[in-house]
Amino acid sequence: MFLARIYVSPKPTVNDPEGLTILSSLGQLGYQNVISVRSGKYIEVQIDEIHEPTAREKVVEMCDKLLANPVIEEYRFELEKVN
């Protein structure tokens, strides 16, 4: 069994209104030295696979098909063997 930790974020050139809102709110709370905020998704997926390469391949497929929008988002992930 594998645990995939998937991080999806907006591409650098894409607008991120949620990030801008958080940045503005942090400024209002007194955190003036926050320069930028980017907001994305964090998804943990547990997969019942034995072989790491197969698990890795499946995660890439899932990201491309469902979890990330490749037009405006980029993703990376880590795989950890769990029991």
Added chain:
Amino acid sequence: MFLARIYVSPKPTVNDPEGLTILSSLGQLGYQNVISVRSGKYIEVQIDEIHEPTAREKVVEMCDKLLANPVIEEYRFELEKVN
């Protein structure tokens, strides 16, 4: 300057309807060996600080005050020195 990578996820005992929806969608796409999905937020914050302990303290404060809801969410973060 520091880059904080912050991961916010629902506590294990808390319902995660978004995660359940993703799980169901992955099942419909043919990924029957996906056991569970938890869905959270991934936030990158750039802070103009020189000292790491101060930056770390600020990030904890921001998470507690704004970025995570401590009643239903837990968070962890990594700090990286950037230029």
